Amino acid sequence: MSGGEMEALLEDCTQCGLCREVCIVETLGGHSITSFLCGEEEYSSWLCSSCWRCQEVCPQGVDIHSIMMEKRREEEPPAGHESNLVNVLRFGYALPVDDSVNELRRLHGLDEAQLIPGEWVKILLQGQE
Amino acid sequence: MRTMGLFPGCLVLQRMPQYEKATKRVLREVGVHLENIPHAACCGAPLESFNDKWLHFAAYNLCLAERMGRDMVTLCGNCTNVLLRASAALDDTSLRLEINETLDKIGLRYDGRMEARHLVQLLVEHLDELREKVSRELPIKVAVTHPCQALRPSELARFDDPLKPQAMRRIVEAIGADVVDYDAEHDCCGSTLYLADERLGLEAGRRKLDSAGVADVLVDACGNCQLLLDRFQGLLGKSSGPAKLTVLTLPQLLGLAMGIDAEDLGVGPATTRALLGSSV
Numbered sequence: 001m002s003g004g005e006m007e008a009l010l011e012d013c014t015q016c017g018l019c020r021e022v023c024i025v026e027t028l029g030g031h032s033i034t035s036f037l038c039g040e041e042e043y044s045s046w047l048c049s050s051c052w053r054c055q056e057v058c059p060q061g062v063d064i065h066s067i068m069m070e071k072r073r074e075e076e077p078p079a080g081h082e083s084n085l086v087n088v089l090r091f092g093y094a095l096p097v098d099d100s101v102n103e104l105r106r107l108h109g110l111d112e113a114q115l116i117p118g119e120w121v122k123i124l125l126q127g128q129e
Numbered sequence: 130m131r132t133m134g135l136f137p138g139c140l141v142l143q144r145m146p147q148y149e150k151a152t153k154r155v156l157r158e159v160g161v162h163l164e165n166i167p168h169a170a171c172c173g174a175p176l177e178s179f180n181d182k183w184l185h186f187a188a189y190n191l192c193l194a195e196r197m198g199r200d201m202v203t204l205c206g207n208c209t210n211v212l213l214r215a216s217a218a219l220d221d222t223s224l225r226l227e228i229n230e231t232l233d234k235i236g237l238r239y240d241g242r243m244e245a246r247h248l249v250q251l252l253v254e255h256l257d258e259l260r261e262k263v264s265r266e267l268p269i270k271v272a273v274t275h276p277c278q279a280l281r282p283s284e285l286a287r288f289d290d291p292l293k294p295q296a297m298r299r300i301v302e303a304i305g306a307d308v309v310d311y312d313a314e315h316d317c318c319g320s321t322l323y324l325a326d327e328r329l330g331l332e333a334g335r336r337k338l339d340s341a342g343v344a345d346v347l348v349d350a351c352g353n354c355q356l357l358l359d360r361f362q363g364l365l366g367k368s369s370g371p372a373k374l375t376v377l378t379l380p381q382l383l384g385l386a387m388g389i390d391a392e393d394l395g396v397g398p399a400t401t402r403a404l405l406g407s408s409v
């Protein structure tokens with residue numbers, strides 16, 4: 001995304017602060033992307049519960065999610081998100097996969113999970129930087 | 130009996146067989162047979178913050194449901210949200226063409242014929258069948274927590290009020306239980322936040338559980354909610370209420386009201402006794 005595209009996404013924001021009012025992160029004393037939208041410098045684009053309330057209440061229809069995703073690509077990721085990423089790249093799932101998955105399922109009388117073949121994971125990720 | 134494809138998502142597939150088996154058992158009662166979608170992978174959510182391959186994963190999963198010829202049932206808010214947004218994005222012809230080039234290498238092709246629907250959306254369409262199947266009165270107070278990401282953005286998730294959702298309340302009322310209001314009903318559980326900041330994530334969960342302490346049981350419909358509110362409850366340091374608030378997934382509660390054996394629902398004997406009292 002170019003600087004111009006980011007500016008366009010921000011164009012409709014009037015800094016009314018409704019997004020920040022409904023944000024659970026802000027309620028708990030943290031500073032999320034809603035603080036950035038309100039013109040604050042102290043925030044993290046990763047501090048988010050992904051509840052989508054901010055975007056839902058925005059009277060201007062600002063695409064807050066896209067702004068946040070773009071900002072994330074500029075910021076160092078927290079360990080929890082990075083570990084999910086690494087697992088998806090390696091296994092095709094957010095959690096590491098081993099034989100215990102089907103042992104647990106069998107214990108509960110569930111069918112064995114047919115997982116994604118490793119080769120297909122590579123194909124889906126082709127060209128990924 | 131209608132057959133649908135189950136997309137449990139990573140967490141439920143690998144760590145929460147209780148939620149999956151209760152879902153299958155209860156839906157069978159209302160006339161829906163669930164088959165797991167073979168080779169389903171991560172929905173793509175964890176990739177979105179890093180690159181655009183999340184769309185490839187989401188499209189891949191939707192294709193697998195298409196190949197089965199089944200609409201898809203989801204159990205987590207985040208998976209639902211990602212699959213809905215991917216479906217909408219794939220209406221773009223050039224994006225669809227590009228992704229189909231990749232999918233072609235594994236013999237798949239995205240046509241956009243199948244829909245992803247969250248369990249709550251499916252259940253709220255079967256209220257009459259639910260009522261008919263209730264065989265046991267549950268004289269308990271129930272607090273519900275809504276699968277927030279399955280309700281928003283509302284232009285895509287159109288089955289419930291996006292800010293004051295009612296579907297879960299109506300489902301619990303259909304089995305005759307008493308739904309209670311609590312302050313943090315519409316707040317997020319904190320599970321995704323936990324990935325970025327453990328302290329804040331747990332604080333969100335603690336607030337939710339403290340507030341829901343007016344009920345006998347808190348009911349959720351998302352693997353992430355169940356993870357934080359139930360499995361992590363010991364880490365929360367709740368400030369009030371009973372030592373542990375019982376947290377069940379929605380189909381587990383429905384199954385108990387249907388008189389289904391607690392073991393088939395993945396509900397432990399102590400929890401069952403606490404909720405059903407001497408009627409067990």
